[in-house]
Amino acid sequence: MNQFKDNLLETRNRLLNEIRPFRIDEFNKKPDQNNWSAAQVCDHLILVEIAFTKAIVYGLKKEDQKIERKDLSFVMDRKQKIDAPEIVIPNSEQIEVQQVIERLSESRKDLLAVLSTIKDSSILTEKYARHPIFGKIPLDQWIELLYMHEQRHIEQIREIKGIIGVEK
Template sequence: MKYFEDNLYFTREQLLIEISHVSDEVFNRKFETNKWSIAQICHHLLKTETLFTKAILFGLEQNKRAETVRKPIEQVLDRSRFISAPKISEPGKGPFYVLQIIQQLNDSRINLLGVLNKIEDKSILEEIAVKHPVFEDLSLDQWVELLYLHEQRHIQQIKDQKKLR
């Protein structure tokens, strides 16, 4: 579990470094009409983390243990593959404000870590699966791993957006 916490922390720090010195104007600017703004990417990440936390809580509450097959979730890092966001995790139109989003991301991460830290035996995360919209039945430990991989994907997208300003 320490590995997950380190990766969650490191990835979030990378995200905050990328957005913390961006003006609200640049944060909300759409550089391409069919792409999200940096703010929308961050709002999507916030919504995704909230949904993942709910999925993990749901799995823990259901406590249905089953054999799970490890899924190739690292493919989320391949940005040549387009993955459409589920409607529920699509961002709002904004405008959004950098400091507000940073605070919301911090609150969301505290909530997720609070859920994970209450689990006495972390191995249970490998034994419980919850349906994911792309990967189907996904063990809870892979939900956690997917969260920071997904964030890494979008950090690269933000870096690309910043080059266009």
Template structure:
């Protein structure tokens, strides 16, 4: 998949998420179906925390001098909501009530950090030649880290749709 296609998917997925959020009120955003589930606000908190951590991982992977022998991964498994994936502690949401404006601001900030990181790349093919170890999915090419952001967001958009 070409970089501009990935960039387009990132935009489309984020616009879909923001569209859902704008149709919700404060109570809907912070309501939890049960004590073991996340609210929409917590899902969004998880999404922007994940994106921020991914930016750090991508930057670290880009610093590597070695080319990777890792193959690109299929990320379709992320869309299978029947398979529970436990989020690492670092991207777990808190229990605090979050206002819509704050959620949108944090989502915009995390996306801006990602886009800034990607925009300064002189050679975008580095993303397909270098890898970094993901805490859940193990060795992943940096391009797969970027691709997994919109696939991960699509997974959680489905979760939000189930909630509402």
């Protein structure tokens, strides 16, 4: 469990370091009509974390059932386009970086509160929830997928910075 928490913390710190330099106009600027702004990427990450937390809570209530582990590695390949499910599509309202940081903190606090209720982390390999893209996956893979997904979008934010000319 500690490795999961370490990976979640390290990835979140990388994300926060990427978004702090943005001015509000840059943060909300879309690189083009077909792509999200950095603010929308962050809103998406918040929505995903909320949804994943709910999925983990739901999965913890299920009967134990060994589910085959999935190869999640393609999530890290930014060349592979993955359409976001409707429930995690961000809105287009303008938002400040500090508001996003607070919302990211709140969604992470909620996730960690759920994880803190787990006495034996092996239960995460014995219970599952259905993912909209991967199907049934063990709960430990939901956690792994969360930080991998965030890493993917950190790269997207870096790309956005380059396109719109944000200083590092």
